[in-house]
Each structure stands twice: as C-alpha cells, then as structure tokens.
Amino acid sequence: MQIGVSTPVVFQFPGSCSKWERDGEIEDLAEIAQAADELGFAYLTCAEHVAVPVEVAAQRGGTYWDPAVTLAYLAACTQRIKLATSVVVLGYHHPLALAKRYGTLDRISGGRLVLGVGVGSLPEEFDLLGADFANRGVRADDAMRALRAALSQREPVYSGTHYEFEGMLVEPHAVQARVPLWVGGRSLRSLRRACAFGDGWMPFGLSDSALGEMLAKVELPEGFEVVLPAGPLDPGGDPEGTTRRLVELREAGATGVTVTIAAESSAHYRDQLASLRQLADGMEANVR
Incomplete structure (x- = not known):
C-alpha cells in the first residue's frame, strides 16, 4: 500500500490543518517535500480552488495554492516523489489547456505527474468562471476522454x-506514455467514472462500510488504485492508533493512502514523517 502526503500549508482544511501552517513559509514547504522524498513516500498533493465564497470557507477552507505552480516548485525541490493534483476541477479548463500545463509539469519533473481530477461542487465558483455547473458530469466524462487522447501526444486528435x-500542436507534452488519472468524488458515479476513464479513485467523506458497498458494485480494472484519506495522524505521539488506522484502510480496500499529519511546527512535521515511515515499514514487514 503506497502512502502519499497531503502537503501542508498549501491546503488548509478547518479542523485538520495544524496552527503552524497558517504562517508556514516556502522554506518549510521545501524542507518537508525533501524529507518526504528522501523517506520514500509515494506522492505529494495539491488541491484546486480559484476562489471560495467567504461563507463557505469556514467549512471548506479558503487557502488553496495553485496546483500547477506549487507542484512545479515541489518538483524542483525533489527527485523521486510523484506530484498529484487532488484535484483539478475539469469544468474550469479546456482539456488541451490541462494537457499543456500538466504535460509541462510532467516533463520538468521527469515523468512524476499524477493528474487527479474531479467534477467540482461549488456553484458560485462555476458561475464566477463562466463554467457549466448543471452539466458538469457529462462534460467531465468527455474531458477525461479528451485528456487521455491528448496528454502524451504532440499532435492530439479527439x-x-x-x-x-x-491539427493542433501541443509542445511540450507529458513524457509518460500514460499519465495516471485519478478521479475524486464520493458517489458511485464518480467510482464508475474512474473505472471507465481513469486509473484510480480518490473518495472522501465516506465510512468504511459505505466504501465497501460501493466497491462491491463495480469490477475494478487491473492495476486500479483506490486511494483513501487518513488523518490527522499522530505517528510519533500515537503510533498504535496510526498503525491501526492504516491497517483499517488497507482492509477497506485501499491500495494507497493520503495522510494528513498533526504537527506543532515544520520541524515536528518532518519528525512525524520519519515516525510514519517506520510504522509503515513495520506494518508491511508484518504482512510479508
């Protein structure tokens, strides 16, 4: 089971982010990314919102760093760790704009892109950007087909x-022959969309029982990723609870886990990453 990191500072969700993140500096972000890379974690994430209504921010958070810019910076700070959008809202972009922007990221990172996508859920943001909220699902399906046709092609046709x-040239484009497409969502339709057009599913806000019921209703493609959220975890302070949660998620069907980590500072966060690595390695050793 691969373990990725919900990158601190760049996305601050109420109730999950630590206090130090509110004043986190770019140097903190670089040091944490480098630590995650050196410790062998699978990926770092960054979410997308252009503008969140003030009254919604109290529930969803209001801090969202731009994913393309942020992940490009993290690419320059790291060597091996993958860079995952979690998620880009398909309705806000033309597929070729995504193919160019994130194909460039794939190239400068040496093929480390995981493109997480979603249909979106904020009507106010859709209206602000002149995007079609009512038909976002069917447009997203077509956008995913178009992305699959375009991401790794110099002259895509769709x-x-x-x-x-x-007859359009997209250069640079992704260097991976097949960029992983992970679909975010919490509905059976999002899971079916992921199975039909993508390589993985990133659900959120579901109980383990609800997750199991959904997974039982579909036939997962070979190599399909089920990437579940975990946290906030305290691997240094509560190693038993952290291990128990990771085991629960694996038993629920996770092939990957995106962890949020509780910490009191940037340095403490890095210590927590090291503790988590030890726990994860021990857990995998017991499985073998």
Whole structure:
C-alpha cells in the first residue's frame, strides 16, 4: 500500500490543518517535500480552488495554492516523489489547456505527474468562471476522454460530445506514455467514472462500510488504485492508533493512502514523517 502526503500549508482544511501552517513559509514547504522524498513516500498533493465564497470557507477552507505552480516548485525541490493534483476541477479548463500545463509539469519533473481530477461542487465558483455547473458530469466524462487522447501526444486528435480538436500542436507534452488519472468524488458515479476513464479513485467523506458497498458494485480494472484519506495522524505521539488506522484502510480496500499529519511546527512535521515511515515499514514487514 503506497502512502502519499497531503502537503501542508498549501491546503488548509478547518479542523485538520495544524496552527503552524497558517504562517508556514516556502522554506518549510521545501524542507518537508525533501524529507518526504528522501523517506520514500509515494506522492505529494495539491488541491484546486480559484476562489471560495467567504461563507463557505469556514467549512471548506479558503487557502488553496495553485496546483500547477506549487507542484512545479515541489518538483524542483525533489527527485523521486510523484506530484498529484487532488484535484483539478475539469469544468474550469479546456482539456488541451490541462494537457499543456500538466504535460509541462510532467516533463520538468521527469515523468512524476499524477493528474487527479474531479467534477467540482461549488456553484458560485462555476458561475464566477463562466463554467457549466448543471452539466458538469457529462462534460467531465468527455474531458477525461479528451485528456487521455491528448496528454502524451504532440499532435492530439479527439472528437467527442463537448470537445473536439485536430491539427493542433501541443509542445511540450507529458513524457509518460500514460499519465495516471485519478478521479475524486464520493458517489458511485464518480467510482464508475474512474473505472471507465481513469486509473484510480480518490473518495472522501465516506465510512468504511459505505466504501465497501460501493466497491462491491463495480469490477475494478487491473492495476486500479483506490486511494483513501487518513488523518490527522499522530505517528510519533500515537503510533498504535496510526498503525491501526492504516491497517483499517488497507482492509477497506485501499491500495494507497493520503495522510494528513498533526504537527506543532515544520520541524515536528518532518519528525512525524520519519515516525510514519517506520510504522509503515513495520506494518508491511508484518504482512510479508
């Protein structure tokens, strides 16, 4: 089971982020990314919101660093760890704009992109950007088909229900022959979308029982990733609880876990990463 890190500072969710993150500096972010890379964690994440209504921010958070810019910076700070959007909202972008922006990121990172995508859920943000909220699901399906046709191609060709392109040059493009596409969501439709067009599913806000019921209703493709959230975890202060939660998620069907880590400072966060690595390694050793 791979373990990725919900990058601190860049996304501050009420009730989950630590107090130190509110004043976190870019140097903190670089040091944490380097520590996660050196410790062998699977990926770092960054979410997307352009603008969140003030009244919504109290529940969803209001701090969202731009994922393309942020992950490009993290690419320069690291060597091996993958860089995952969690998630980009498909309705806010033309597929070729995503193919260019994140294909460039894949190239400068040496093929480390994981493109997490979602349909979006904030009507106010859709309205602000002139995007179609009512038909976001069907547009997202077509956008995913278009992305699959375009991400790794110099001269992509696609004709679908909402997007069509041919005779256009996209350079640079992704260096991976197949960029992993993970779909975010919490509905059975999002899982089916992920199985049909993607390589993985990143659900959120589901109980283990609800998750199991959904997974039982579909046939997962070979190599399909089920990436579940965990946290806030306190691997240094509560190693038993941390290990127990990771085991629970693996038994629930997770092939990957994105962890949020409780910490009192940037230095403490790095210590927590080291403790988590030891716990995860011990857990995997027991499985073998």
